[in-house]
Amino acid sequence: MAEATYDPDNIFAKILRGEFPSHRVYEDDAVVAFMDAMPQGPGHTLVVPKAPSRNLLDADPATLGPLFTVVQKVALAIKRAFGADGVTILQFNEPASGQTVYHLHVHVIPRFEGIPLKPHSGGREKPEVLAASAEKIRAALDD
Structure with missing residues (x-):
């Protein structure tokens, strides 16, 4: 089976370039976090590195430290913002795992x-619901 290549026209690449709207909650030089438009629960957020890679399997290892530092920061803010009992962290790699955006x-x-x-x-989800969730998370990040 041939190794798949990164497609720079995937939806997250378009969001990173500002070509597709998103409700961002966090951004730095390496990572962006934004609301999942098809959430599995209130506050469902995606954390995405700016560096192009299909998934964890082909990512430059230097991408992973900044990515997971922000995952932790966002998880703590989400737990506070929504008064959650816990936080689920999910990450999928290739079609067999359920990955749909590469x-x-x-x-x-x-x-x-x-x-x-x-x-x-x-x-x-309705844009106004995503916007309200994003605002709650941004406020909790500032705490």
């Missing part, structure tokens, strides 16, 4: 006792 990304989802995640149905 730009390395990490899902950060607040979790609440007794409430299951919604299925990843492809249904888009």
